[in-house]
Amino acid sequence: xxxxxxxxxxxxxxxxxxxxxxxxxxxxxxxxxxxxxxxxxxxxxxxxxxxxxxxxxxxxxxxxxxxxxxxxxxxxxxxxxxxxxxxxxxxxxxxxxxxxxxxxxxxxxxxxxxxxxx
Amino acid sequence: xxxxxxxxxxxxxxxxxxxxxxxxxxxxxxxxxxxxxxxxxxxxxxxxxxxxxxxxxxxxxxxxxxxxxxxxxxxxxxxxxxxxxxxxxxxxxxxxxxxxxxxxxxxxxxxxxxxxxxxxxxxxxxxxxxxxxxxxxxxxxx
Numbered sequence: 001x002x003x004x005x006x007x008x009x010x011x012x013x014x015x016x017x018x019x020x021x022x023x024x025x026x027x028x029x030x031x032x033x034x035x036x037x038x039x040x041x042x043x044x045x046x047x048x049x050x051x052x053x054x055x056x057x058x059x060x061x062x063x064x065x066x067x068x069x070x071x072x073x074x075x076x077x078x079x080x081x082x083x084x085x086x087x088x089x090x091x092x093x094x095x096x097x098x099x100x101x102x103x104x105x106x107x108x109x110x111x112x113x114x115x116x117x118x
Numbered sequence: 119x120x121x122x123x124x125x126x127x128x129x130x131x132x133x134x135x136x137x138x139x140x141x142x143x144x145x146x147x148x149x150x151x152x153x154x155x156x157x158x159x160x161x162x163x164x165x166x167x168x169x170x171x172x173x174x175x176x177x178x179x180x181x182x183x184x185x186x187x188x189x190x191x192x193x194x195x196x197x198x199x200x201x202x203x204x205x206x207x208x209x210x211x212x213x214x215x216x217x218x219x220x221x222x223x224x225x226x227x228x229x230x231x232x233x234x235x236x237x238x239x240x241x242x243x244x245x246x247x248x249x250x251x252x253x254x255x256x257x258x259x260x
Contacts, residue, residue, distance in 0.1 A: 022140065025172040057233075090233070
C-alpha cells in the first residue's frame with residue numbers, strides 16, 4: 001500500500017494534510033514536499049491527520065519533526081491527529097508525544113488551533 | 119508442526135532501495151504471524167525490521183550503492199524468532215558535511231536506532247566479513 005495525501009484549507013494560514021496508507025522511507029518524501037509547499041505558501045499552522053495511517057516509521061517522524069521545527073521558527077504550529085493507539089504508541093515510546101500536540105479527532109485539533117491562533 | 123523444537127528458516131532478498139522496504143515488512147508480518155506472538159508483538163517486529171531495512175537503504179543512498187541487495191533471514195524456533203538483516207553497503211569515509219547534522223539529537227537515524235532497541239528483546243549490529251552490516255534481532259515468545 002502506498003501513501004495518499006489530501007489537503008484542505010481551514011483559512012488563510014491554516015491547512016490540513018490528511019494521510020492514508022503507509023508513511024515510510026519510500027513515501028515520506030511526498031509528505032516532506034507537501035509541508036514545504038505549504039511553508040512556501042506562508043501557511044503557518046498545519047494539522048497532519050494520521051487517522052487513516054496504517055504504518056509509520058522513523059523517516060516519517062523525521063519529516064514531522066523537521067516540519068514542526070520550521071513552523072515554530074515562524075511562530076506557527078504543527079499538530080497531529082492520531083486516534084490509532086498503535087501509531088500513537090510509536091510517538092509515546094520515542095518521547096515525541098511530549099513534543100507534538102496530539103489530538104484524538106480533527107475537530108479537537110481544529111479547536112486547539114483556533115485557541116492558539118487567538 | 120512437529121512436537122520437537124524444529125527450527126525453520128525463511129530468507130528474502132530485496133534490492134536495497136526504498137520501494138522494497140515494504141516488501142520486507144509484509145514478509146516479516148507473515149513470518150511473525152505464524153508464531154505465538156501477540157498482535158502488538160507482531161507489530162513491534164514489523165516496525166523493528168522496517169527500521170533496520172530503512173537504515174540500510176539510507177546508507178545505500180548516501181553511498182550511492184542502491185544497486186546492492188539486502189537479505190532478511192528469519193529463523194523460526196519454538197521459543198524465539200531471530201532475524202538477520204544483512205546489507206552489502208561498503209563503508210564510505212565520512213563526508214564531514216554538516217548538512218545532515220542532527221537537530222537537537224532528534225534525527226531520523228537516532229529515532230530508528232531507538233525504536234529497534236525498544237521493540238525487540240536483543241539487538242546486535244556488526245560489520246560483516248565482506249563489506250556491509252549485519253543487524254541481528256531476537257524476539258522471544260512469551
